[in-house]
Amino acid sequence: MSMPRPDGRRNDELRLLKMTPGVNLYAEGSVLVEMGQTRVLCTVSVEERVPPFLKDQGKGWVTAEYGMLPRATHERNSREAAKGKQTGRTQEIQRLVGRSLRSVVIPSRIGQRTLTVDCDVLQADGGTRTASINGGFVAMCLAFSQLMKAGLITQWPVADYLGAVSVGVVEGDPRLDLCYVEDSGAETDMNIVMTGKGAFVEIQGTAEEKPFSKKELDSLLSLGESGITQIIKAQKEIFMFPEPLSNDSRNA
Amino acid sequence: MSMPRPDGRRNDELRLLKMTPGVNLYAEGSVLVEMGQTRVLCTVSVEERVPPFLKDQGKGWVTAEYGMLPRATHERNSREAAKGKQTGRTQEIQRLVGRSLRSVVIPSRIGQRTLTVDCDVLQADGGTRTASINGGFVAMCLAFSQLMKAGLITQWPVADYLGAVSVGVVEGDPRLDLCYVEDSGAETDMNIVMTGKGAFVEIQGTAEEKPFSKKELDSLLSLGESGITQIIKAQKEIFMFPEPLSNDSRNA
Amino acid sequence: MSMPRPDGRRNDELRLLKMTPGVNLYAEGSVLVEMGQTRVLCTVSVEERVPPFLKDQGKGWVTAEYGMLPRATHERNSREAAKGKQTGRTQEIQRLVGRSLRSVVIPSRIGQRTLTVDCDVLQADGGTRTASINGGFVAMCLAFSQLMKAGLITQWPVADYLGAVSVGVVEGDPRLDLCYVEDSGAETDMNIVMTGKGAFVEIQGTAEEKPFSKKELDSLLSLGESGITQIIKAQKEIFMFPEPLSNDSRNA
């Protein structure tokens, strides 16, 4: 018989997911996303420029930045701005978030502009990178929606919905959506990003305590898929695409 | 006849002030402070160490750090952690906040520990440094209160209440608690920090557009005093000192 | 009866003020300013460019930088260039000096050029920021005068004289122009910048040891005013404006 989870959830149960849109007065799109006690403020800023490598190609760019307030965690972490550099962890996460969001965006439809998705963790209880993808995705959609309303873009530029969740093997059991105490004691830890159609965008699995088998991997992927299905359903309650999903490929 | 203010307030009227305590799960003290559209998350972290210059003196230390989320403002500002340094403005503000808070703390009563007051601006509409002082003060009191409850300190270590507000001359009129559009067009801009007993802790006045007279200065100080009186009243609704104000000096 | 000052001055007496112009072979304007043992080398460099935010506006810019030689002080401080960053104190001071100088300059009269006022402290005995403003102001006037002689500017671009001094409450007494030992033990410490016509440009007062009353503030302001009057008189011995003060506002 398996051990109970610290918050009493079933192994295949998500934490309470809450997304509050419009929490920032200035941003073109914003969402406060909460997955249990994890709380991330996502804001999207649109700028009429593209990075040098995209100059004069008629395409746009989506990028992400990630930060954590010093006391988002049990113990205070020193402020990255004061130390004068971002940690490897921060850079790894913001690269993952940006790459994931770009995987569903059709760059030729957004014009020569850059969307910067800032994901700032106000409180961390595990799963901040997946929460950032979930909140950042909705905030990005809200920004695109505003650009369409303003007539700045004419075709909906997002090819599919996108959701992310963490899964892991804890005390021998595959579990969905780990909180911090579970995450820090997990034997295996995996972050999964999938589209609304059920295809994979990112899989990052790490054996923290012991190597994992193909069978364990398959259980984790299947748990992750069920979690992401629920997350995307919740996203749709905040924001529905203005048109049905096309079958166009992302770079069409 | 004077010009109406952008938000219709009287010249001597504060913006809506709201302080929400306990907004962070981990911090020893936390407050979300809102002055109009300005929103600052203040968390206090207690660490059992002191900076080298206080080693073995039986005293503690209070320090502050300040940050602004990239999209706290109308236009996105680049992230200080990504640029690899804090701006002069950031450093100036966090020095002011720390100095102001220390002015009412009795270091010999807090033991050899350091309190770091992090003030992170989620949304900025003028007055972020004074909001940081107001929210940071209450969060600090909550942290001290928790230390007393835990028996780690025995005498209440805060000598007086503390409040801060901005004032300025805008279109020829002295005005209280400037919002961003007022602040950026002010002829003179001043930040005032005062104690509950009505003494000054900091005065920083700058002639942005034209030098100001002693008479203008006196009006501004008097406006500021009335504003701070109201702010301290609001603080007391969140937190009252556990004992009446002593007449001890700060370093007693 | 009040305590004597460390150097025997009256409470309302300035230290010996000396300004030596032309101390640098290359700079468009230069002054070595001494206030007692404090010694600051001020040089002004004119460059035919403006910062990006002033591009194509027909206006110029004045900015200041501040530095302290490692052994300007009792104990050696590590070199900022070697540490790889300027301290918060340095940045705060150079922002103050630049802002003060700009308050009396009419940008439309100086053309699209930038004046950089470098204030380097060779020896520090309190009051380095006010000495920097006093010396920097005269050095800036010398540079403008050279630009006028060269026909590069046609109207005198400085709206008024400018002086600065520190004042403070030490051992209960308001005192003018604090030296280092007074400054480090002051209950209250204030820097005042005023124009030749007696209006305030900057007031920065800090309660170091205990909060100060309105009455103390008024004494300090009045002491400061008398000191600045003498300082501006001394400046005029080095440099007189080529034309009487206009009543034009700075941005005319």
Add this chain to the structure above:
Amino acid sequence: MSMPRPDGRRNDELRLLKMTPGVNLYAEGSVLVEMGQTRVLCTVSVEERVPPFLKDQGKGWVTAEYGMLPRATHERNSREAAKGKQTGRTQEIQRLVGRSLRSVVIPSRIGQRTLTVDCDVLQADGGTRTASINGGFVAMCLAFSQLMKAGLITQWPVADYLGAVSVGVVEGDPRLDLCYVEDSGAETDMNIVMTGKGAFVEIQGTAEEKPFSKKELDSLLSLGESGITQIIKAQKEIFMFPEPLSNDSRNA
């Protein structure tokens, strides 16, 4: 019918793998690893200290650093030491290499010492991170072997062999061990790290051009497994464990 690969290999064929041990005169272990045109110099340095978080626990630490010579690539990249910081990509890779190596090391058996595995890319043609893991693993074993010969450690501290390879979907086909032109045009790109017993240590899969299905994932994992089996076979030709694999868990 599928497209031929740029170098004519079959889709399930590794590039020529070559490992040359003992290429550095000073390092406790060293290997020059070549996978096709990719060439990485791996050196292992043993130091008699542990990081602060392991102090007095009787355990050791393994960490990795990664670098790329400026002209390891088609176009010269600027030198990270000259730019003053490591890119996010560099940090991500060195975190992956360190984590992978640690997954098979039994820290209690290596004493209070740190092994730093430096992986410097002399020439890059895709797969530098997996080559770093393969070469770094053998170099680490050589260093441990030297420590055993010197009597500094008494039990063989590596729980299993370790190999890594990249796989990807290119022009619709799953392929093993991508070279640079394949990697940069891949629809999906995945790095896999496995133990000698066939369990997973890391899986990092990214949809570069389009999301991938579970079926594609399974093909990639199976290709990766076959590649890693060959790689570990090649490692054993360079270095065999001094004793048969134990069934002890890593942290026994």
Add this chain to the structure above:
Amino acid sequence: MSMPRPDGRRNDELRLLKMTPGVNLYAEGSVLVEMGQTRVLCTVSVEERVPPFLKDQGKGWVTAEYGMLPRATHERNSREAAKGKQTGRTQEIQRLVGRSLRSVVIPSRIGQRTLTVDCDVLQADGGTRTASINGGFVAMCLAFSQLMKAGLITQWPVADYLGAVSVGVVEGDPRLDLCYVEDSGAETDMNIVMTGKGAFVEIQGTAEEKPFSKKELDSLLSLGESGITQIIKAQKEIFMFPEPLSNDSRNA
């Protein structure tokens, strides 16, 4: 009678010198240079741009960068990229290498392009800066030769051959081409760079243990000259100028 050298060489004998051209797949010129156990990888990258100070002058530029792999030395040195800055030693060496190479290049003949000569030390046993000059010179010639073959430059742009060697006084004896143990115990240490015609390009002599006389200096210079003659002979086996040496000055 003088002490034997650690490797048994005569005092006027070079270490084994080996230059392997073409060791990098991408660089326009590359050489692996070995002087005894010292091993430096030199690659030359050609870019179609010049630094700002040469803009629109019809001239090109040659510059050098130097780095040392962390375990190139007996003890591991921390990685400069990780520390975030290059040491003074690194900067001094790369300035010397660049200056030496430029001394024989005719900038008007190379067009508006920049050659960056990267010298990365794989293994260090004394004399890395002179090895860098020797290998960098040949790699540069190979790159120029490729540019001529491609018709991008029309006249051979190198005015003379160039060689470098270290000499020193060790245990009272002048010795040629010091290895590390000799170098670290030398009384005097000198690096000499000369042209094929026997003129000096750089002399850097340092009294490490005791000041040296003119007579010692003359012996060292003469030893150096004989060593450089041999080195240039070895270079010519790798690369001969496509035309006899002109008598044109470098800037003709």
Add this chain to the structure above:
Amino acid sequence: MSMPRPDGRRNDELRLLKMTPGVNLYAEGSVLVEMGQTRVLCTVSVEERVPPFLKDQGKGWVTAEYGMLPRATHERNSREAAKGKQTGRTQEIQRLVGRSLRSVVIPSRIGQRTLTVDCDVLQADGGTRTASINGGFVAMCLAFSQLMKAGLITQWPVADYLGAVSVGVVEGDPRLDLCYVEDSGAETDMNIVMTGKGAFVEIQGTAEEKPFSKKELDSLLSLGESGITQIIKAQKEIFMFPEPLSNDSRNA
């Protein structure tokens, strides 16, 4: 017939050399050194600590730092502290100054303390590094003298006098003590450091425009020697060793 020098000096004539001791109120030793228009402020700070590599060896350390005020030169240079790093030139110079001063100091006689010699260039007209050595040497002697008077050291720790000068070939003529316009147009440029007894401590010669012959080298060395003899004579007018020169080696 040779060209006249810009300031009318003979080719073997030094510029006016002036050394003013005691120019800093706090430093243990200080000298303002002027060589023509070049002006360097040298201060020596004594600290009761040694760098880690000298721990518990009963020896002391002498180190130097070099800086240039932004407007020490014809055109303003940006401030190193603001840019966040020291240039390669700065580091090269301060390494030379420190090494030169250490060459005449007997470390076992100065106790476990560090002397930091700060050389800050107030005005530059060529030869700032040699002026720094000349002024730094005298300032260092003044500091040692003060330590002896205080009884902190008992034996005079400086083995010999030390002087430095630049020489160069300009318009075909060897010249002594180059000013800036000569230096920037020199065919060959050399810095020489010698002891009072006439032995060499450093020789750094660079062919700026064309390689130089042994004959030219000999003329330059001989010019340098005559200049340094005069400089050391001038130093002795400021400071004479308290005891005749010993014949002890530096490390006795």
